[in-house]
Amino acid sequence: MTLSDLNRGDRAVVMRTDVTPALRERLRALNVFPNSKISVLKVSIFRKTFLIAAGSVKVAIRREVASAIRVFPL
Amino acid sequence: MNIMLVGNPNAGKSTIFNALTGKHAKVGNWHGVTVGAAEGKMKLGDSEYTVCDLPGIYSLDSMSMEEGVTRDYLSSHPSDFALFVSECSGLERTLPLLRSVCAEEKRACLVLTKSADFYRNGGKLDVNLLSARLGLPVFLADARSRRGVSALKARLTACLSAPPVTLRDEPLTGAYSEGEAKLSAADRLLCNGFFCIPLFFLLLFGAFYVTFGTGMPGTLLKDAVERFFKQFLAGKAEAIASPVVRGFLIDGILNGLGSVLCFIPQISVLFLALILMEESGFLSRLAMLTDGLFAKVGLNGRAIFSLLMGFGCTAAAILTTRGLDDKRIQRRVILCLPYISCSAKLPVFLALSASFFDNPFFAVLLLYSLGVGLSFSTALLLRGKEPPPFVLELSPLQIPNALFVLKSLLFQLKQFIIKTATVILAFFLLSWLLSSFDFSFRYCQAEESMLATICAGLKYLFAPIGCCDWRIAYAALSGLVAKENVAGVLAMFCGGFPYSAKSAFSFAVFVLTCSPCVSAIAATARETGRRRAALYATMQTGSALLFSYAAYYALNGGWAVLFAAVAMFIAVRIIRKKTGEKVRGAGGDLSAKFYG
Numbered sequence: 237m238t239l240s241d242l243n244r245g246d247r248a249v250v251m252r253t254d255v256t257p258a259l260r261e262r263l264r265a266l267n268v269f270p271n272s273k274i275s276v277l278k279v280s281i282f283r284k285t286f287l288i289a290a291g292s293v294k295v296a297i298r299r300e301v302a303s304a305i306r307v308f309p310l
Numbered sequence: 311m312n313i314m315l316v317g318n319p320n321a322g323k324s325t326i327f328n329a330l331t332g333k334h335a336k337v338g339n340w341h342g343v344t345v346g347a348a349e350g351k352m353k354l355g356d357s358e359y360t361v362c363d364l365p366g367i368y369s370l371d372s373m374s375m376e377e378g379v380t381r382d383y384l385s386s387h388p389s390d391f392a393l394f395v396s397e398c399s400g401l402e403r404t405l406p407l408l409r410s411v412c413a414e415e416k417r418a419c420l421v422l423t424k425s426a427d428f429y430r431n432g433g434k435l436d437v438n439l440l441s442a443r444l445g446l447p448v449f450l451a452d453a454r455s456r457r458g459v460s461a462l463k464a465r466l467t468a469c470l471s472a473p474p475v476t477l478r479d480e481p482l483t484g485a486y487s488e489g490e491a492k493l494s495a496a497d498r499l500l501c502n503g504f505f506c507i508p509l510f511f512l513l514l515f516g517a518f519y520v521t522f523g524t525g526m527p528g529t530l531l532k533d534a535v536e537r538f539f540k541q542f543l544a545g546k547a548e549a550i551a552s553p554v555v556r557g558f559l560i561d562g563i564l565n566g567l568g569s570v571l572c573f574i575p576q577i578s579v580l581f582l583a584l585i586l587m588e589e590s591g592f593l594s595r596l597a598m599l600t601d602g603l604f605a606k607v608g609l610n611g612r613a614i615f616s617l618l619m620g621f622g623c624t625a626a627a628i629l630t631t632r633g634l635d636d637k638r639i640q641r642r643v644i645l646c647l648p649y650i651s652c653s654a655k656l657p658v659f660l661a662l663s664a665s666f667f668d669n670p671f672f673a674v675l676l677l678y679s680l681g682v683g684l685s686f687s688t689a690l691l692l693r694g695k696e697p698p699p700f701v702l703e704l705s706p707l708q709i710p711n712a713l714f715v716l717k718s719l720l721f722q723l724k725q726f727i728i729k730t731a732t733v734i735l736a737f738f739l740l741s742w743l744l745s746s747f748d749f750s751f752r753y754c755q756a757e758e759s760m761l762a763t764i765c766a767g768l769k770y771l772f773a774p775i776g777c778c779d780w781r782i783a784y785a786a787l788s789g790l791v792a793k794e795n796v797a798g799v800l801a802m803f804c805g806g807f808p809y810s811a812k813s814a815f816s817f818a819v820f821v822l823t824c825s826p827c828v829s830a831i832a833a834t835a836r837e838t839g840r841r842r843a844a845l846y847a848t849m850q851t852g853s854a855l856l857f858s859y860a861a862y863y864a865l866n867g868g869w870a871v872l873f874a875a876v877a878m879f880i881a882v883r884i885i886r887k888k889t890g891e892k893v894r895g896a897g898g899d900l901s902a903k904f905y906g
Contacts, residue, residue, distance in 0.1 A: 259699060265318065265368030265403050266703055277493050278501050284602040287501060287704070289491035292399035292431050296598035298605065298700035 237309060239274070239286060240302040247275040248307035255304050267291040268305065311470065312360045312387060313352070316380070316411060317395035318404055319366025320705055322423035322453065324348075326395055327363035329453035329462065347383055354467050362390070365632075368403070370410045379632075384411060391470060392418040398428030398435060398450075401486055408477065412446070415474040419447040421462070427706050433489035440485040445478035454711060497707055500592065503599045510587075510596055517583035518678070521576045522660060523671045531575030532660075539568025554746070554753050562742030563735070566798035570730050573657040573794075574723060580653055581722045582715070584622050589710035589718075593618065594702060601700045607686055608693030610700040613643050617685065620650030622722070624826040627652075628833040634698075641842075642692045644834055648826045648850055649684040651677065653726075654793035658821050661797045665807045665814035673815075681822050734792050741788070741799060756781070756803060771855065775816040775862040777809050786820055790851075792827050812865040820858035825850040 242248060250272050253260050260269075267290035268274060277294065278287040286302045288295050297305075313330075315323040327333065331350030348363045367380040392411055396404035401422065412418055420441075428435070441448040447469045452458030493501065500506050521528040547559040587593055593615055601611030612634055619627035627647050631640045651659070656674070663673035744761035748754045756762060761784065768783035777783075781803040788795035800807060807814045825831065825847040835843035864872050 255699075259701070261369045262701055265406075266701065267403060275490075277491075278498075280599065280602070281503060282602070284605075285598055285700070287493075287598065291402065291488045292428070292433060292491050293403070294491045294493075294704040296594075296601070296611070296700070296702045296704060298601055298610070301699045301701055 237307055238303050239276075239288070239297070239305040239307050240283070240299050242276045242279075242286075242307065242309070244276050244279050247273065247310040249273055249310060251306040251308055253305050255301065259301070263305070266295045267293050268295065268297075273310070274307070312362055312390040313393050313466075313470075314362045314364060314383070314387065314390045315393050315395055316364055316384070316407070317366060318368055318397070318400050318407070320703070321366060321395045321397050321400060321404070322451075323366065323395045324363050326393075326421065326423075326451065326453045326462070327361055329459040330361050330466075347379055354463060354470070359470075362387075367407065369407055390417075392416060393466070394418060394420045396420060396422055397424045398422045399424070399431065399433060399488060399491075402482075402488060408444075409479075412475070412477045415476050417470070417472070417474050419449070419466070419469040420444065421449060421451045423451055423453070424706065425450055425452075427708075428489065431489035431491060432487075434487040436485045440482065443478060443480045443482055443485050446475040447472065454714065494707065497595075500595045500707065501598070506592075506595055506599050510592075513583065513587065515675075517580060518675060519671060521579040522656070522674055524669050528576040528579050532572050535574065536568060536572035539564050539572065543568075557746055557753075558742060561746070561802050562739055566738035566742070566802045567730065567735060569661065569798045569801035570657060570734055570794045571727075573660070573797075574726065576656060576660075577653045577726060578719060578723060580656070581622055582719055584618060585715050585718045585722075586710055587618070588615075589708070589715060591705040591707040594705045595707075597702055598704065601702075604689075605697040605700070607689035608697055609639060609643065609689055610698050612700070612702060613639070616643050616647065617650055620647045620652060622653055624648060624650070624652045625829040625833040628830055628837060631837060636698065637838075638694060639698050641838055642689055644837060645692060645846060646685040646688045648830070649681045649688065649823060651681045651822060652793065652826070654827065655821060657794055657797040658789070658800075659818055661800060662807050662814045662818045662821075665809075665811055677818055677822055680819070684823065729792065730794065734794055734798065737788065737791055737795050738798055738802065741784075741802060745803065772813075772817065772820075772858070774859045775820075776813040777817065779809075782809070782817065786817070786824070789821060789824060790827060790831075790847075792829075793821070796821055812862060815865065816858045816862035819861040820854045822854075823850065823857045824854035 237248075239248070250268055250270055252270055253263055253268065255263070263269065268288075272290060274288045274290045276286060277289050280286075284299055286297050286299065288297065315327055317323050327348065327350065330352045333348070333350040347365070350361050350363075352359045352361050362383070364380040364383055365377060367377045370381050370384070394404060394408055394411075404420075408418075408420065422435070422437070425435070437448055437450060447465070449462075449465050451462045451465075453462060500509075520526050523529065544560050544564045547556060547564065550556040550559065587596075597611035597614045599611075600614055604610050604613055615633070616627045616630045619630055624647050627650070628644055631643045631647075634640045634643060659674045659677050660670055663670035663677075667673035741761065744764070745756045745759045746753060747760060748758050749760055749763070762780060765780040765784050768787070769778050769780040771783045772779070772786065781799075785796050785799040785803070788799045807817070809817075831843050831847050834846060838846075860872055
């Protein structure tokens with residue numbers, strides 16, 4: 237399952253991020269890394285953008301990147 | 311000793327820099343505001359230090375270009391004092407950076423900012439215990455108040471005389487707990503596209519209306535300033551006996567300068583709207599909601615910051631493109647920016663629109679909208695195969711600090727006045743000199759002057775729009791020095807725009823689509839290289855002439871032919887794209903560059 241499959245209010249644990257090293261570092265700096273907990277705050281119309289809470293950080297992620305983040309739903 | 315301000319984007323480094331040095335580095339409630347290293351001096355007791363404000367960085371494995379600036383600075387200044395700045399809520403994200411930079415013994419301390427939001431989200435913090443666990447001085451700071459700045463300087467004095475520290479790797483349990491981000495009621499509203507985007511257009515429309523709507527404060531104040539220069543002061547100058555001195559004062563200075571300075575009230579309103587949108591955190595929500603639209607033209611939501619900055623100043627907007635993720639995207643945004651009408655074009659549009667509209671508000675709105683449309687069309691034309699990824703941390707939602715907003719506004723106005731009093735005034739004086747004397751230095755009419763002889767050949771440039779006049783061509787090209795010059799030169803030579811409404815509109819289209827001023831060209835050269843900047847400027851100026859000819863042709867009944875030509879162009883592009891896709895095969899794989 238990936239982040240792009242989640243809906244508003246869903247919580248999950250990040251399993252892995254299938255992205256380039258540079259993007260992985262950016263996501264890590266925003267609290268999105270393996271074993272971190274996230275929750276979906278909002279999903280935009282047509283599911284183009286996902287707004288998640290990663291700790292105290294709110295991060296907006298486009299669907300393509302969200303599709304590359306493997307999660308385990310809680 | 312040098313003091314480096316290091317930390318994640320939007321941690322408050324530039325606010326602290328301004329507080330310590332008294333300078334005015336650009337700050338904003340946005341990740342990626344600082345795009346280059348800035349230095350300033352600070353006195354602490356009897357000692358003077360150089361403080362360096364570095365662009366925010368998430369890690370030493372940087373992704374964007376401005377993070378590369380910080381990485382390079384850190385590696386070339388290993389013995390400088392590192393003042394780490396972190397939002398309270400971002401401490402755990404700052405720790406890897408802290409550990410990388412302080413891998414060996416280093417003089418450093420950690421300043422925590424934005425504690426109010428942190429506690430509101432349920433965060434817990436014991437500063438003394440945290441300092442003991444990390445092994446370096448840690449303290450809270452509020453650089454926005456005078457007392458906060460004094461306290462910060464006192465703590466910093468103690469840290470600067472302390473020995474180098476070695477970071478400890480102890481758990482932070484009991485010392486720090488992050489809390490969890492929630493959506494407040496206001497945030498739920500602003501993160502809703504059906505509310506936020508109409509609100510944005512309403513705010514923009516409102517700002518424009520207050521700026522240059524008939525009877526609105528912007529227009530009334532502008533008229534008052536203009537009357538002061540052109541009637542009161544010029545009236546006094548009429549009494550001077552010498553025609554040369556009288557001409558110098560009235561034509562060389564008052565008419566030209568007055569036609570630029572009178573727009574200060576209107577430019578203030580525009581800048582105020584931009585500052586408020588930026589400071590409140592509204593922009594990052596807008597970036598999130600418009601990312602889908604930007605993706606369709608090959609950009610991402612982060613571009614909205616640069617494009618909105620373009621309404622203020624193109625040069626400043628070009629510098630903010632360093633916050634974008636790669637050079638290709640940066641170049642595309644830089645090519646789009648000249649079509650976003652900066653505040654310097656406002657005087658020109660208002661001066662010209664008086665020729666073809668009783669109420670200039672809708673005329674100027676039309677020109678601004680045309681510019682935005684051209685900007686998006688440019689991005690669409692240059693679109694690559696895959697849009698860049700979009701990952702953005704939302705800035706906290708906050709009520710802008712009134713004092714901070716006022717300081718930012720005054721800073722922008724100061725820059726405008728300085729530019730007017732130096733570059734623009736120098737240009738007006740030179741223009742007056744060359745247009746008031748012939749090659750024998752005899753005082754003469756403009757048509758017999760040195761400038762008329764030098765610019766004689768230029769008159770054909772705008773002949774296709776009904777203005778076979780060297781003065782119009784000179785005014786247009788003076789915009790390459792500073793856009794404000796166009797309005798001033800027109801006022802100096804012609805009083806107003808002396809041709810028809812159709813010619814005025816076509817000329818406005820030229821100003822809208824022309825290469826930006828030398829400041830913006832210099833900023834482009836810094837980001838993309840001199841050859842590319844010169845190429846862009848030449849292409850944009852050439853195409854601006856063609857656009858103005860096309861506008862004039864369309865206004866004279868040729869719109870059907872133009873429409874057919876544009877439709878044919880779009881059809882050819884679509885057919886070529888479809889043909890290309892068939893030949894290449896349906897390639898749906900995501901670019902390996904971004905997604906591995």
